[in-house]
Amino acid sequence: MVDLTSVPSPCFLLEEKLLRNNLELLHYVQKEAGVKIILALKGFAMYHTFDLVRQYLPGTTASSLNEARLGFEEFGGEVHAYSPAYLEREFDxxxxxxxxITFNSINQYFHFKPRIEAFSKKISCGLRINPEYSPVKTDLYNPCVKGSRLGVTSKQLSDRLPEGIEGLHSHNLCESSAEALEETLQNIRVKFGKFLSQIQWLNLGGGHAITRKGYNIDLLIKTLKNFKNEYSHLEIILEPGSAVAWETGYLVATVLDIVENDGVLSAMLDVSFTCHMPDTLEMPYKPRIHGAFEPIEGLPTYKMGGLSCLAGDVMGDYSFPKPLQIGDKLIFDDMIHYTMVKTTNFNGVPLPYFAIRKESGELQIVREPRYEHFKDRL
Ligand SMILES: Cc1ncc(COP(=O)(O)O)c(C=O)c1O
Structure with missing residues (x-):
């Protein structure tokens, strides 16, 4: 049972203990496999937890100047970056x-190379590759679809990498298995094998569902170790986002109203799928609600209604053991990764509170909904 005492609504509630459990597992993988695991801020950037995360992971990876600055200022350690294209005015x-810094194209690399060479600090440059293999079935999340704009294919490269490139970066997975990583490495061997002696590091991106129950940790470690034995000069980097924050907390919501139309009951909530849980509509997937089931005839059954006016801001259907009442609290499960980082204020819908249940049991509210969040975006 989740303790909701003093938890405001709506609220993203992270359980510190669950985050630590994930970090311990990731740390174990780092140690056993001899690889580096850094946090992808695009998936999880609740910087109020970084004192904890930093005890286990050596750094962060950013997809933009904003994330790089957050990683540098709030996390410290190593900051890596990869963006599909860098902005002229932001690069310095x-x-x-x-x-x-990893580049998405040879063009972008050569464009920024003089600025990197003239810079006062050494920057290790990488090139994103497209291994032309992905197990991801949803095109929205598949970086290897035909004609993908993400990364260079082996055909675009000659026998030698552009001068100054020290690393390769491949991101082709999404909530994927250790078997999928094995397959990825096989594709990299076949398509990019001749370049591996020319580089110092290989970044295998994110999408490794390492902390999901049933993930084959032994296979992951074995696969990485075998690869490292073949290419002992290479530093191997993984940059998961989801796996760090996987099942570490909830979105707590309240039933504001119940409406009935054409025999369909809708529970009107103080959260929104489009504003607060956009992946549920984009993927799409149906999030778990504690204590609710897939529809069962004879049980009170409701569609969940989001707070925006978007007609499709709904999720359903869910059955409950007893009828819902206005004021009831609902707990959407596993709502920490790719939620807070993707929220919008569409319709002026406020962001939820952000809170952390510390291991001591203390509830720390780290963010409150404010008008300025909405206004600053306009
Ligand atoms: C380049 C890159 N690295 C890392 C990640 C993090 O992936 P995940 O959160 O699925 O582990 C992503 C996600 O899209 C990505 O595009």
């Missing part, structure tokens, strides 16, 4: 935060 500042 980006270099001040990063030790590694």
């Amino acid at each position: 500042e980006l270099m001040t935060y990063c030790g590694h």
